Every structure is written in C-alpha cells, then in structure tokens.
Amino acid sequence: MSAAISCPQCGSPFNFREGTRNAVCPSCGTALSVHGEAGVQRFFIEERLDLPRARSAARKFLATAGVDPHMAETLKFERGELCFLPFWSLRALALGWQWLEREKIVREEIVDENGTKRVVERRGTNEQLFETLASPLDWSSPAFDSTAFGLRGVAVAGAVLPLKVMDLAALKRRGTVFDPVKGADQVRREALAAARDRCRPAGVIRISSTIQVCAEKLSLISYPVWRLVFTSGERLYPLVVDAVNGRILKGRFPGRTTLRLFAPMAVVLQLVYAFSLHRAVGALAVAVFLVWFYTARGLSPAELAVFFFRLIERGEDIEHG
Amino acid sequence: MDSPMELRVVPLLCPECGRTLPAGEDDALFYCADCAVAWELEGTSLARREVYHLAGEGTLFLPFWILPFQVTTREGTVGTVEDYRGLSGAVGNGNGPARSGLPLLYVPAYPYQSPLHLIRAGRLLTLRQPVMTLSRTRPSRIHPVVFREEDARKTGATILLATVTEDRKRALRFLESFSCTFGKGRLCTIPFAGNGSKFYHAALNLEL
Amino acid sequence: MQVLCPQCGAPTEALTESRFHCCPYCSSSFLVREGRGIPEYTFRHEWDDRHAWSSLASYLEYRGLTEPVRQDSAEQIFFPFWLFSSNGDSRRLVPALSRPFPEISIVTIPAGDMVFLEEKGEYPEPSVTLTEAMQQFPADGEPGKWSLVNIPLYLLEYSVRGHSFTAVVSGADGKVFTVGSPTSSETRLSVSHLGMMVSFALLLIVEGVLIRNHLTRAVAYGLSLAVLYPLYLSLLKRELNR
Numbered sequence: 069m070s071a072a073i074s075c076p077q078c079g080s081p082f083n084f085r086e087g088t089r090n091a092v093c094p095s096c097g098t099a100l101s102v103h104g105e106a107g108v109q110r111f112f113i114e115e116r117l118d119l120p121r122a123r124s125a126a127r128k129f130l131a132t133a134g135v136d137p138h139m140a141e142t143l144k145f146e147r148g149e150l151c152f153l154p155f156w157s158l159r160a161l162a163l164g165w166q167w168l169e170r171e172k173i174v175r176e177e178i179v180d181e182n183g184t185k186r187v188v189e190r191r192g193t194n195e196q197l198f199e200t201l202a203s204p205l206d207w208s209s210p211a212f213d214s215t216a217f218g219l220r221g222v223a224v225a226g227a228v229l230p231l232k233v234m235d236l237a238a239l240k241r242r243g244t245v246f247d248p249v250k251g252a253d254q255v256r257r258e259a260l261a262a263a264r265d266r267c268r269p270a271g272v273i274r275i276s277s278t279i280q281v282c283a284e285k286l287s288l289i290s291y292p293v294w295r296l297v298f299t300s301g302e303r304l305y306p307l308v309v310d311a312v313n314g315r316i317l318k319g320r321f322p323g324r325t326t327l328r329l330f331a332p333m334a335v336v337l338q339l340v341y342a343f344s345l346h347r348a349v350g351a352l353a354v355a356v357f358l359v360w361f362y363t364a365r366g367l368s369p370a371e372l373a374v375f376f377f378r379l380i381e382r383g384e385d386i387e388h389g
Numbered sequence: 390m391d392s393p394m395e396l397r398v399v400p401l402l403c404p405e406c407g408r409t410l411p412a413g414e415d416d417a418l419f420y421c422a423d424c425a426v427a428w429e430l431e432g433t434s435l436a437r438r439e440v441y442h443l444a445g446e447g448t449l450f451l452p453f454w455i456l457p458f459q460v461t462t463r464e465g466t467v468g469t470v471e472d473y474r475g476l477s478g479a480v481g482n483g484n485g486p487a488r489s490g491l492p493l494l495y496v497p498a499y500p501y502q503s504p505l506h507l508i509r510a511g512r513l514l515t516l517r518q519p520v521m522t523l524s525r526t527r528p529s530r531i532h533p534v535v536f537r538e539e540d541a542r543k544t545g546a547t548i549l550l551a552t553v554t555e556d557r558k559r560a561l562r563f564l565e566s567f568s569c570t571f572g573k574g575r576l577c578t579i580p581f582a583g584n585g586s587k588f589y590h591a592a593l594n595l596e597l
Numbered sequence: 598m599q600v601l602c603p604q605c606g607a608p609t610e611a612l613t614e615s616r617f618h619c620c621p622y623c624s625s626s627f628l629v630r631e632g633r634g635i636p637e638y639t640f641r642h643e644w645d646d647r648h649a650w651s652s653l654a655s656y657l658e659y660r661g662l663t664e665p666v667r668q669d670s671a672e673q674i675f676f677p678f679w680l681f682s683s684n685g686d687s688r689r690l691v692p693a694l695s696r697p698f699p700e701i702s703i704v705t706i707p708a709g710d711m712v713f714l715e716e717k718g719e720y721p722e723p724s725v726t727l728t729e730a731m732q733q734f735p736a737d738g739e740p741g742k743w744s745l746v747n748i749p750l751y752l753l754e755y756s757v758r759g760h761s762f763t764a765v766v767s768g769a770d771g772k773v774f775t776v777g778s779p780t781s782s783e784t785r786l787s788v789s790h791l792g793m794m795v796s797f798a799l800l801l802i803v804e805g806v807l808i809r810n811h812l813t814r815a816v817a818y819g820l821s822l823a824v825l826y827p828l829y830l831s832l833l834k835r836e837l838n839r
Contacts, residue, residue, distance in 0.1 A: 076398050088414035090401065099401035099412035099419070101430050109396055153708070161504050163547040167561050198558035200551045202504035212708035216770035233396050244641070247711045251685025276561055282543040283536060304651035306771065320655055327833050333826060336798050337818055344805035344814060376794055 073233055075100065086111060086231050087159050087285045108252065108286045110234035112152055115242075115292035115311035119148045122294035125314040126307050135321040143298040143305065150243030150311060152290035154211040156255040162263040164201045164279030168272050169194050194273060201279055207259035211248030217293060217308050217318055229312065231289065239290070248288060256281045293317060332376045399433050411530075415500065418452075418534040418576065425527040427576055429537065440531075440576050444524040446591055447580030450531040452498040453514070454541035457491035457572035460549060462563060467492070470518050478554040479516045492518060494549060494571065496541040497597070499532040502586070510597040511548035519593055521579070531578050538574045545571055603627050603634040603742075617717060626714040628745060630727045635744055638680075639720070640709045642749040642768040644673045649751035649766040656764075656773040662757070664779075669754040669761070673768075675747040676701065677723045679730035683741030691730040693723030693745065698752050700765035700774040707748065709769030720747050789836070793829050800825070 074081045075093040084091035086109065090101050104110055117125065123145055130140040174192035179185055239245050260279050292311035297304055307319035335357060343350030358367065365371045401410040403421040410419035410428060418427045418438060425442075428435040442450065460467040460476065467476050473492035495514035501507035536544070549569055550558070557563045581588035581597070588597045600611040600618075604625035611618060616628040616637075627634045650668055657666065677693040687706045714720065727743060749768030754761060757779040765774045800821055808814040 073396065073398055077400055085414065090412040090414055090416055092412065097409065099409050101399045101401055101412070102396055103399075103430070104396050161544075163504065163508075163544055165547065165550055165564070167559075167564055169561075196559040196561070198555075198564070200505070200508055200547060202508045202547065204504060213705060213770065213772070214708065216708055216772055244710045246708055248685060249687040249706050249708075251683070253684045254686045274561075276564070280543060283540045299647070302647055302650070303654065304645075304647050306651075320659070327830065329826065329829055329833065332794060333797060333822060333829075336794065337801060337822055340798060340801040340805055341815065341818055345811060 072230075073102065083230075086287055086289075087157070089285070104287075106252075107284075108288055110288045110290075111231040112234050112239060112290035113229050113292060113312060114232055115150060115294075117294065117309070117311045117314055119150075119294070121314070122148060122296060122309045122311065125309050125316070126296055126298075126319075129307075129316045129319070130321065133316075134324055136324050139300060139322055143300050146297045146299045146304070148294055148296045151217075151293050151295050152239055152243060152245045153214075153217060153293060154246055154248040155289050155291055156207075156209055156211050156248070156250065156252070157287040157289055158205060158207045158255050158259050158281075158284060160205045160256075160259070160284035161282040162201065162203050162205045162260060162279055163282050164277060166199045166201055166275065166277040166279075167196065168199075168276075169196050169274040171271050171273060201263075201277070203263060205259045205263060205281065205284075207255065207262060209250070209255060209258055211250040211255075211288065212246050213249070217295075234288075234290065243292070245290060252286055255286070256284070336376075397433055399430065401428075401435075403428065404435055404437075413500075413533040413535075415535045416533045417537045417540070418498075420531050420534065422527070422529045427534065438576055440578060442524040442527055442578045443521045443580070445521075445580040447582045447589075449581045449583045449588060450528045450578040451581050451588060451597075452531055452534045452576060452578050454496040454498050454536065454538055454574045455577050456494045456496070456541065456545060456574040458494045458545065458549065458569050459491070460567065460569045462568075463566040464563075473518065476554070476557075477516055477552045479518070479552075491572065494545050496536065496544050496548060498534045498536040498541065498576070500535050506597075507544070508548055508551055511544070512551045513595055513597065514593075515548060516552050517593055517595070521577075524580075528578065528580075534576070538576075541574060542571050545569065598632060600629050600632065600634050603636045603744075609634075616722070617714065617720075619714075624713065635727065636742075637714055637745045637747070638711045639675060639714055639718075639747040640707060640711055640749055640769040642709075644749070644768070646671050646673070646751070648768065648771065649753060652766045652771040652773050653753060653755065653764055656775070657778065660778065662779055664757055667756045669756055671754075672752040674750055674752060675718065675720050676704075676750045677721060678704070678746050678748055679723070679725070679727060680706070680744050680746045681734060681741050682744070683739055688739075688741060689734045690746070691725065691733055693725045693730065694721055695724060696752065698763050698765055699776045700763065701750075703774050703776070704748065704750065704765060704767065705772070706746070707767045707769035707772060711746070714747070789832075793832070797821070797825055797829075 072081050072083055075096060075098060077098045078093060078096040080093065080095040082091070082094050084102055089103065090099060092099050102109070130143065172192040172195045174190045176188050176190060177185055178188055236245060260281060264277060264279060294309040294311050296307045296309060298307065299305070305319070305321060308317040309315070310317050339350065339353050339357065342353030361367065361372070361375070365375070401412050401419055402408065403410055403424060405424045405426070406421065408421065408423065410421055412419050418429045420427045420440065425440060427438040427440045429438050467473050468491065470490060470492045493515070495511055497507055497510045501510070546569055550564070550567060579590070581590050589595070598611065598613060599608045601608055602620040602623060602625060604627070605620060605623040607620055607622040609618060609620065611629045613632050614630060618627050618629065618634070620627065626637045628637050629635070649671055654666060679691040679693050680687060681689045690704065690706060692701050723745065731743070751766040751768060753764045753766060755764065756762065760779060762775070762778060764778070766772070767774070801818060804817050804821065805814060808817055
C-alpha cells in the first residue's frame with residue numbers, strides 16, 4: 069500500500085509504501101526518513117462511497133438477499149454515520165526457539181513361529197528436538213471491539229488500497245474516528261501467538277518455547293465504514309456497509325416468509341382417500357408416507373408436527389463480514 | 390487522549406558534510422562515504438555511529454553488528470573465546486595461544502533472503518570467531534544496514550543458541566538456564582565477494 | 598490547592614476532591630481525587646430507547662426466542678467506570694457505581710469515539726472510590742494510568758412469559774450484555790394452523806363416510822381442496838400482514 073506525502077525540501081507530493089522507513093523524493097532526489105509517533109505510522113483509507121451510494125448499496129442488499137420483501141419496502145432510512153475504524157498492521161521478525169519431546173514409534177518386522185511376517189509397533193525412547201524459530205510476521209488485527217461491526221481484518225482489503233497520512237481534524241469533520249483500545253503490546257502478543265501456533269507438530273509430549281518480536285514496523289490504519297440505521301415501526305435495524313467497496317458487513321433482517329400449505333393438505337387428502345378405499349390401502353399409504361418423511365426429515369413427533377402444523381416459515385438473514 | 394498523528398518526514402542529509410545520504414526503503418542506518426560515518430535516526434535528528442571497516446578481499450562490504458558477549462548456563466559462565474569454543478564445539482585454528490578475550494557475536498545487518506538465512510549467517514561467523522583487523526581503506530559504498538543495534542541485540546540470543554552443540558540443545562534444562570548479556574555493539578563492515586545471490590569470504594572459506 | 602492537568606501538565610486551582618474541570622490550555626476534562634488530576638472521558642451518544650430495545654430483540658432472536666418480549670423499564674445512564682490502561686491497552690474496567698444489574702460487571706469498553714466531557718450533562722457521581730478500584734485490581738507494578746470513563750448504557754428490565762430478566766445495552770455500539778436470558782421454548786405451534794388442518798381432515802373424513810362411490814369421492818375431495826386451499830391461503834396472508 070502506498071501513501072501520499074510531500075517532500076519538505078521541494079514540496080512536491082509523492083507516494084511511499086506503508087511499512088517502509090525511507091523514501092527518495094522523485095523530484096529533488098533528497099532521501100527522506102518517514103516515521104510516526106512512538107514508531108507507529110498512522111494512516112487512513114479514504115471512503116469511496118458517499119451516503120447516497122451507501123444507501124443504494126443497502127437497498128440493493130435488502131432487495132436481493134432474501135429479506136422479506138414486505139419488510140424491505142416498509143423500512144425507512146433514518147440516519148447514516150461514517151465511522152473510521154482503527155486496525156493495527158505489524159510487520160516484523162519473530163525470533164526464538166522451540167524444544168519439544170516427541171514419542172518415537174519404532175516399527176519392527178518380526179517373524180513368528182509359523183513363519184508369517186508381522187509388523188509390530190513399539191514405543192521407542194522419546195526423542196528431543198530443538199528448532200530455531202525465525203519467521204517473518206505480517207499481522208493485522210482490529211484495535212477496537214469488532215463484534216458490532218463484522219469486520220475482521222483489513223489485510224485482505226489493503227493489498228491495493230491507497231493510504232493517506234492520518235489527518236485527524238479533517239476526518240473528524242466527515243465522520244467519527246474511533247479510538248484504538250488495543251495497544252501495540254497486545255498486537256505483538258497476538259502476532260506471536262499466531263506464529264507459535266503455526267509450528268505445532270503432532271505427537272508432542274512436552275513443549276517449551278521462547279519467541280520475541282524484532283525489527284518491527286507498526287502502522288495504525290483507519291478503515292471507513294458507513295453505519296446506517298433503518299426503522300420499521302419502533303424497531304431499529306442497523307446495517308454496516310464497507311465504505312470502500314460497498315459490501316454489506318453486518319446486518320440482520322427477517323427473511324422471506326414462505327407459506328407451506330399445499331404439501332400438508334395434499335398429504336392429508338391422499339392419506340384419507342387411501343383409507344377410504346380400504347384400511348389396508350390406507351395403512352400402506354401411511355407407511356409410504358412415513359418412509360418418505362423419514363428419508364427427508366427424520367422421524368420424530370416434533371418434525372411431523374412441524375410438517376403438518378407450521379404453515380408459516382420465517383427465514384432469518386444475517387450477513388457477517 | 391490521542392497522540393499527535395502526523396507522520397514526520399525528515400530529510401536525510403549528513404550533518405557533517407551536508408550531502409544526501411543514500412537510503413533504501415528499509416535502511417535503519419545511513420552511511421556517508423565521505424565522512425566514513427553512519428547516522429542513525431533518533432527522534433527527528435541524526436545520531437553519529439562509528440563504522441569499523443575490517444580488512445579482507447572483496448568488493449561487497451557487508452555490515453555486521455559485532456557485540457562482545459557473555460553466556461551464563463547451568464555449566465557456568467562463558468567469558469572467553471576458549472570457553473565459547475567448548476560451548477559451541479567449534480574447532481580452533483590449532484595454532485596460536487588460547488584466546489582469552491571476550492567472544493564476539495556477529496549479527497548480519499544487511500537485507501536477508503529469509504530470517505533463517507540471517508540466523509545461519511550469524512551462526513557461521515560467530516562459530517568461527519575470526520581474528521579480524523581493521524582495513525586501511527574506506528569503501529565508497531556499503532551494503533544497506535537494515536538493523537539497529539537494539540534489533541541486533543534481540544537477535545543475538547537466538548543466534549548464540551543456534552551455535553551451541555546439538556546435545557546441549559536437546560536438554561531442556563540447559564535451554565532454560567541459558568542467558569546472555571551483550572557489551573557495546575560496533576557496526577563493522579566485512580568485505581565479501583559476490584557470487585549471484587551468495588556472498589563468499591575467501592580467507593574464512595565461508596559462503597553466506 | 599494546585600492540581601496539574603493530567604493531559605498537558607498545566608496547573609489549575611482545585612479542591613482535593615472535585616469534578617468537571619476543563620483545562621484552559623488543552624481543553625481536556627478531568628476530575629481531582631486525592632489531589633491528583635485524573636482524566637475523565639465519555640462516548641458520544643444520542644439517547645434513543647429504540648436503539649436499546651432493538652439490539653436486545655436482535656440478540657434474543659438470534660438465540661432462537663420467538664415469543665414476544667414485554668418492555669418493562671429502560672434507564673439511560675452515563676455509567677462511570679474506573680479504567681486502567683497500559684500502553685494503549687484498555688486493561689480493566691471497574692464499575693464506579695452500584696446498581697442491581699449483574700451485567701454491569703461484564704461490560705467492556707465499546708467501539709466508539711472516546712471524548713473528553715463537553716458539557717456538564719448527567720454524569721452520576723462515582724460511589725466507588727479510586728482507591729477501592731485500585732485495590733480490586735492491584736497493578737502489580739504494571740505501568741499504566743487510571744481514568745474515569747462514563748459509558749452510555751441502557752439498563753433494561755423485560756419479561757418473557759411472565760418471567761423477568763435484565764440486560765444492559767451499550768449505547769455506543771449496541772452490544773448486549775446479559776447474565777441470564779430466557780431459553781427458547783420448544784416448537785410452538787399456532788392453534789389456528791392446527792385448527793385449519795384438523796378441520797380439513799375432518800371434512801374429508803366426513804365426506805369419505807358419506808360418499809361411497811370412489812370416483813365421486815375423489816371429485817369431492819378435489820373440490821374440497823380447491824375451495825379450502827385459497828381460503829386458508831388468504832387467512833394465512835392476513836395473519837402475516839398483521
């Protein structure tokens with residue numbers, strides 16, 4: 069990802085890649101070092117959708133995602149808020165070591181009295197292994213409680229997105245800037261825990277390891293989302309729309325209701341008719357029906373009751389980022 | 390509750406001679422060839438770091454952080470090169486008196502292909518404990534320096550542990566008792582010959 | 598006495614225990630406890646009970662509840678919490694007020710815009726002192742700072758099937774905190790649907806008894822279906838649109 073900054077010597081703007089420390093101004097050739105407060109570079113991603121476009125993305129979702137059409141029509145848009153959500157991006161080296169003790173299974177071929185060959189597995193002496201851990205870390209995680217927003221990580225989105233140097237005053241005029249509640253230390257711990265979990269072989273009896281973060285480059289990137297609120301009567305329905313690509317990140321609406329009337333009525337009709345022909349025919353028809361029902365839905369009194377007596381089915385629609 | 394959010398852009402000009410310092414994207418220190426001194430960014434100003442150019446044959450000057458170290462384990466303290474040879478199982482030159490100076494850790498400070506390459510290079514050089522002398526000439530260009538001294542110190546423990554003998558590494562108690570301390574680090578350059586993506590040191594017969 | 602602003606260090610005159618100070622230099626808000634300035638924050642939120650009830654309704658529906666929820670009471674409160682944060686991590690929230698809502702102890706710091714207090718507003722006085730909060734969470738020498746955060750919360754009381762429950766909804770991000778919630782009952786069937794099917798079956802059975810001829814009976818069954826099906830359909834549609 070690249071961000072636009074301006075050269076202090078000649079004033080011309082140019083791009084530099086997030087996560088790098090230095091750049092050379094293409095106009096005047098001066099080498100520049102770019103760094104942030106406490107070693108953290110702060111950026112934001114500019115929103116591509118304005119409120120009207122966010123609303124139309126929401127309407128499109130309501131129309132096409134299987135939401136109950138009657139509800140979708142009666143939903144009224146109440147308000148929208150542009151929120152800038154902070155994400156940490158850590159690039160570093162994870163260095164350390166790992167010691168583990170593993171069972172060793174020894175396979176032996178023995179020939180018994182009858183002359184047949186058998187393979188016997190014995191537990192051999194345990195083996196101890198030492199491994200130097202050295203791997204690059206590229207970790208991104210939300211710096212806020214993301215359950216309300218359905219956004220997991222901006223790493224995927226960030227591959228080709230242009231970054232801008234954080235300008236708090238300008239962003240606060242356009243929307244709400246969320247504060248990070250997770251600090252750099254916790255991000256490092258998370259990144260290390262993920263790195264550790266990657267190298268866990270099977271059959272381990274004991275394990276001990278030490279790992280630390282070196283040569284880190286830390287960025288805090290604020291990602292824009294629209295938080296829209298729709299109402300239906302007294303009930304509020306919030307919807308979170310990605311302000312860069314218009315994807316619906318989180319929202320929950322009642323699904324389309326289906327009326328299942330014909331199937332139960334037809335079955336009742338056929339069963340009663342079969343019985344009216346002859347008791348045996350009726351019994352046979354019931355047996356056929358039960359077999360079909362068993363293969364379709366399993367045989368339980370609850371399922372049978374639902375088939376015959378629940379005529380309205382309500383679907384639920386959830387979208388999670 | 391918010392710290393200032395601006396990114397600081399600092400022009401990299403040698404404070405002694407005023408020339409633009411060469412800077413790659415990931416460089417942590419910047420070398421001025423005219424002054425033969427490296428500069429490190431501290432806040433918004435540049436702090437001076439001496440660079441020691443070591444003698445040898447080669448056209449590529451690879452930067453290393455060289456740190457004297459002491460290792461404490463359940464076996465005792467390793468404070469001399471001889472003690473270190475015992476710990477690492479390295480074979481000495483055979484000739485010359487037993488060396489009683491502090492052993493030196495070599496941490497490569499140039500861009501690495503992968504983290505394991507970095508550890509391997511540091512390990513090979515540290516195992517050798519080469520006797521090196523200062524060069525009389527100063528190179529006009531050195532390879533980029535991508536590690537600060539503090540990063541080199543953090544890497545140090547991993548490299549040192551990698552040099553220890555295999556049987557010791559398999560003993561958990563030894564590993565848990567292992568601790569090391571480092572003296573003041575020096576940024577040095579060692580000349581290597583380039584061979585595609587590999588670096589070759591003739592005198593030490595080392596390929597990194 | 599003189600107290601230093603916790604944000605910028607500027608001195609101000611203040612009582613040893615006082616609140617709602619606004620630093621004239623950096624505009625931050627702080628309160629004074631034991632002669633020390635402690636930053637005070639809140640989250641921007643416009644009170645709206647619908648927001649809380651809707652969040653609770655979504656939460657319960659997600660857990661399979663289909664029965665109606667009776668809204669008994671909702672209290673809007675800028676609930677004070679002592680917050681301990683270290684290196685940017687919000688480590689611990691200690692409620693500074695006591696209310697009969699067990700959910701308050703599991704409230705987490707919301708995703709939102711944490712700001713200094715702008716106007717006086719309705720910020721209740723903490724009844725738990727900072728010393729008591731520090732005792733509950735001994736820092737163990739961990740470096741960090743304490744501050745007071747007023748989190749907008751909705752304290753809800755509701756009932757389902759005659760049983761009362763409580764819940765707390767965080768205003769800033771709509772997160773729902775519950776300690777006990779109603780369990781979804783077994784599949785409940787609508788009496789009217791049952792009635793429709795049973796009456797249809799009964800009609801067919803009566804027709805079956807009265808009409809002996811198989812063919813005539815088949816025709817009668819077909820007619821019954823043709824009549825009752827649209828009728829039932831319209832009844833169901835009316836039920837949906839209610």
